[in-house]
Amino acid sequence: MEIDLTRGSIERVETDQRDTELYLGGLGTNAKILWDRVPPEVDPFSPDNLLIFSAGLLCGTPATGSTRTIVSTISPQTKLMAFSMMGGFFAPELKYAGYDKVILRGKSPDLVYLWIHNDKVEIRDASHLRGKGAVETEGLIKKELNQPKAQVASIGLAGENRVFFASIEQGRSSASRGGIGAVMGDKGVKAIAVRGTRDVHLARPAEFMGLCDEVLEYIKFRNENPIPGVMPILAGLGSPQEMAIHDEKWHTENFMWGNSRVRRKDFWTEEVANQWTETMDKARIRLLSCYNCPMTCGATISMPGHPTYMMKCFSKLTYTMAAFSDLDFGLRIAQRATEYGVDGFSTPQVMAFGLELYENGILTDDDMAGMPADNEERFFWLLDRIVRREGIGDILADGTYWAAQRIGRGADAYAHNNIKKHEQLPLKLSMLNPIYFLMYATGEKMNITQIEGQFPQAPFPKREQREEFVKDWIQVPDERFKQYFLDWELRGENSIPYYPTVEMCCDIVDWQERMHYIDDALGMCAGLSSFPLKPPYHIHNYPKFISAGAGIEMDEAKLSQAARRYRTLVRAINIRRGMRRKDDRPPKNHWKKRFPELEQKLLDAYYAFKGWNNDAIPTATTLRELNLDFVAEDFFKRGILTDDEDASSKAVLAEQQK
Amino acid sequence: MQKEKKKKIVRRIRINADKCNGCRACELICSAYHAVPRYSSNNPARSRIRVVRDPLADIFIPVYAGDYAVAECAGRDKYIIDGKEYDECAFCRVSCPSREEFKEPDSGLPLKCDMCEGEPEPLCVKWCLVGALVLEEREEAVEDTAVPEEMEELEIGLEALADRYGLGKIKDIVARMSKKD
Ligand code: SF4
Ligand code: SF4
Numbered sequence: 001m002e003i004d005l006t007r008g009s010i011e012r013v014e015t016d017q018r019d020t021e022l023y024l025g026g027l028g029t030n031a032k033i034l035w036d037r038v039p040p041e042v043d044p045f046s047p048d049n050l051l052i053f054s055a056g057l058l059c060g061t062p063a064t065g066s067t068r069t070i071v072s073t074i075s076p077q078t079k080l081m082a083f084s085m086m087g088g089f090f091a092p093e094l095k096y097a098g099y100d101k102v103i104l105r106g107k108s109p110d111l112v113y114l115w116i117h118n119d120k121v122e123i124r125d126a127s128h129l130r131g132k133g134a135v136e137t138e139g140l141i142k143k144e145l146n147q148p149k150a151q152v153a154s155i156g157l158a159g160e161n162r163v164f165f166a167s168i169e170q171g172r173s174s175a176s177r178g179g180i181g182a183v184m185g186d187k188g189v190k191a192i193a194v195r196g197t198r199d200v201h202l203a204r205p206a207e208f209m210g211l212c213d214e215v216l217e218y219i220k221f222r223n224e225n226p227i228p229g230v231m232p233i234l235a236g237l238g239s240p241q242e243m244a245i246h247d248e249k250w251h252t253e254n255f256m257w258g259n260s261r262v263r264r265k266d267f268w269t270e271e272v273a274n275q276w277t278e279t280m281d282k283a284r285i286r287l288l289s290c291y292n293c294p295m296t297c298g299a300t301i302s303m304p305g306h307p308t309y310m311m312k313c314f315s316k317l318t319y320t321m322a323a324f325s326d327l328d329f330g331l332r333i334a335q336r337a338t339e340y341g342v343d344g345f346s347t348p349q350v351m352a353f354g355l356e357l358y359e360n361g362i363l364t365d366d367d368m369a370g371m372p373a374d375n376e377e378r379f380f381w382l383l384d385r386i387v388r389r390e391g392i393g394d395i396l397a398d399g400t401y402w403a404a405q406r407i408g409r410g411a412d413a414y415a416h417n418n419i420k421k422h423e424q425l426p427l428k429l430s431m432l433n434p435i436y437f438l439m440y441a442t443g444e445k446m447n448i449t450q451i452e453g454q455f456p457q458a459p460f461p462k463r464e465q466r467e468e469f470v471k472d473w474i475q476v477p478d479e480r481f482k483q484y485f486l487d488w489e490l491r492g493e494n495s496i497p498y499y500p501t502v503e504m505c506c507d508i509v510d511w512q513e514r515m516h517y518i519d520d521a522l523g524m525c526a527g528l529s530s531f532p533l534k535p536p537y538h539i540h541n542y543p544k545f546i547s548a549g550a551g552i553e554m555d556e557a558k559l560s561q562a563a564r565r566y567r568t569l570v571r572a573i574n575i576r577r578g579m580r581r582k583d584d585r586p587p588k589n590h591w592k593k594r595f596p597e598l599e600q601k602l603l604d605a606y607y608a609f610k611g612w613n614n615d616a617i618p619t620a621t622t623l624r625e626l627n628l629d630f631v632a633e634d635f636f637k638r639g640i641l642t643d644d645e646d647a648s649s650k651a652v653l654a655e656q657q658k
Numbered sequence: 659m660q661k662e663k664k665k666k667i668v669r670r671i672r673i674n675a676d677k678c679n680g681c682r683a684c685e686l687i688c689s690a691y692h693a694v695p696r697y698s699s700n701n702p703a704r705s706r707i708r709v710v711r712d713p714l715a716d717i718f719i720p721v722y723a724g725d726y727a728v729a730e731c732a733g734r735d736k737y738i739i740d741g742k743e744y745d746e747c748a749f750c751r752v753s754c755p756s757r758e759e760f761k762e763p764d765s766g767l768p769l770k771c772d773m774c775e776g777e778p779e780p781l782c783v784k785w786c787l788v789g790a791l792v793l794e795e796r797e798e799a800v801e802d803t804a805v806p807e808e809m810e811e812l813e814i815g816l817e818a819l820a821d822r823y824g825l826g827k828i829k830d831i832v833a834r835m836s837k838k839d
């Protein structure tokens with residue numbers, strides 16, 4: 001469904017079956033639409049930028065955990081394609097209302113919200129909702145429509161004020177990365193409410209239900225049999241550690257505190273453990289799941305003096321750690337941040353960055369006029385300034401990269417934890433990990449946790465443990481991955497950074513990335529698929545789900561090829577927007593010990609593996625092989641590729657050697 | 659109909675609302691199971707179980723569709739349990755005119771839980787992996803009214819139609835339809 005906000009028109013467009021076959025759905029077809037209709041000159045805040053809400057291909061079917069809404073646009077922060085997704089209940093409801101996507105273009109002159117009720121679609125006045133919190137808005141709209149079962153995706157004040165890391169909130173989930181909430185606010189849309197009571201059909205029901213039964217059985221089995229020898233987050237499925245598990249030793253001692261600066265190796269004492277357990281027990285009312293999923297990764301949280309809210313993902317600790325505070329503070333400030341609608345990864349980093357600049361004299365008392373003395377109060381104060389874009393908040397609202405440019409005076413040295421201008425997890429490690437190097441450098445999702453998974457993060461100390469692990473490792477696309485893992489040692493010749501070898505690293509990263517891209521097209525939660533070790537969904541059963549569910553004949557090769565196709569298309573969109581090899585790099589200080597030569601080799605090999613030239617641009621041959629001829633033609637026309645691909649990559653090499 | 663005492667397995671589902679996480683898998687699978695052909699589609703609006711859900715108020719109540727009522731009840735009570743306020747409707751199993759619950763969204767005909775007759779285990783119970791729904795089976799001596807399940811459904815449906823259009827009209831239509839054959 002297409003909505004032109006400038007003209008106030010609503011159009012129903014049939015989903016293109018051929019595109020669905022080529023790009024699947026969700027992210028894949030979103031990328032195709034963005035390529036076709038948003039040329040590189042278009043600014044994120046132009047009426048010509050599109051904001052696309054898409055249900056994944058399997059959403060609304062009985063496939064457990066298939067709940068994700070994929071929201072795509074051009075990000076105000078990175079100026080590249082934004083890559084955000086949310087779980088919850090929105091995508092299935094959209095499917096039950098009879099739609100695959102909602103495409104927003106133009107800009108509404110007044111603040112509005114959309115009401116989609118099966119065939120009936122309305123653009124409604126939202127002026128009375130201006131300045132309201134995201135959660136508050138959801139409640140008000142449901143009441144106003146007298147529709148307690150409607151699902152509402154809304155923005156808070158941050159989105160309305162175009163904060164570059166504003167999120168879209170929905171029930172117990174949010175689409176946070178890339179600042180898509182700012183684009184929604186820029187378009188003048190406060191919320192989208194949807195209610196559907198239509199049937200969603202399956203192509204081959206009996207077969208599909210058989211597959212669902214297998215998945216449910218597997219989830220039960222995995223819940224009863226956690227994988228031994230790995231940390232809790234990797235031992236099971238979903239991300240239950242966020243809300244259900246008290247032991248935060250691993251995160252608090254391994255992630256960095258403040259503006260991603262300080263590691264506190266002995267933080268987790270018995271006293272802290274007791275205090276945090278008590279805080280969590282008091283605050284947590286109930287564990288929650290998304291639609292049709294048993295994993296209970298979220299929770300309702302109620303802190304004294306604050307309204308109840310639903311917590312998702314890792315915002316449990318991000319604010320706490322940025323402020324060097326405790327869980328009690330983290331849960332309190334996350335409530336306000338959720339109402340404002342801001343990204344739980346970027347926001348704490350930006351605030352800690354602001355304070356670090358202040359402590360180092362780059363921001364002065366003038367800049368911070370009115371700031372309280374108390375540390376925790378400072379964070380609340382900064383958060384309020386940022387979402388209102390008041391004073392220093394107006395600058396910080398652009399994120400650390402752009403804020404540093406505006407502040408000058410050497411501030412950019414403090415914006416040290418970005419990839420492609422986007423704040424990353426506060427992790428600083430010792431020695432380069434070649435697999436992660438590739439994921440950080442070449443990933444386009446701006447969020448490392450959404451690329452990793454499938455392959456263990458570290459070798460197991462003993463060969464017997466490794467042998468045990470590979471025994472029922474049915475998820476591997478090929479037996480060779482088992483061998484890579486079996487031979488991987490903690491020390492010696494077969495250890496990091498030279499093992500896995502460059503070729504193996506390419507292979508492993510490609511597998512990990514492929515699974516995430518497949519999930520993002522199908523609308524499957526990464527927690528049941530691409531993120532954990534040994535998940536119920538994998539490359540061997542996915543094609544069957546697609547065939548039996550959507551009636552598209554599919555096999556592993558065809559599915560992998562489709563994922564490669566739209567993965568390449570995402571890169572092409574970004575290449576057309578100016579991204580090149582020079583942008584493919586992790587934060588400078590991510591690892592203490594770096595291996596520049598090896599890193600260049602890894603990039604060279606990975607680009608070749610992907611069919612990209614040395615400047616990270618997909619070659620014409622690759623593009624044609626993937627039915628992306630139109631991209632190749634565009635690249636030639638723009639001079640991004642020249643007729644002689646080798647010549648162009650040689651020129652790049654010469655450039656690099658200068 | 660013949661009435662006789664017969665041993666019968668009585669199925670009962672124990673609902674532990676404290677364990678419910680609000681995922682609505684039960685709604686989905688119920689609607690899929692009752693689709694024709696079986697599993698060919700799903701649509702929670704057609705489900706014979708529904709989850710009354712208001713997460714911020716911590717209200718999560720799975721309720722099974724029970725009988726059909728011609729009229730809504732005259733007054734409704736409010737219950738306060740554990741400090742949470744519930745409308746009586748939240749617990750009500752009746753397909754009644756005042757709400758969309760337990761009715762086919764297209765025809766408005768009433769729906770009733772049939773315990774997934776014929777399945778070893780009700781499907782909603784099977785799909786609720788967190789154990790909020792638990793099947794209990796007991797052998798009981800019951801008066802067997804021997805109404806097959808489909809007949810019962812038909813009866814409820816017809817009754818609802820008769821209420822809406824009048825028995826005379828329905829008879830006319832049936833007569834007309836049988837002439838066409
Ligand atoms: S399947 Fe179970 S947990 Fe999910 S809504 Fe139904 S009763 Fe609640
Ligand atoms: S027992 Fe069967 S018919 Fe009854 S609500 Fe559950 S799934 Fe539906």
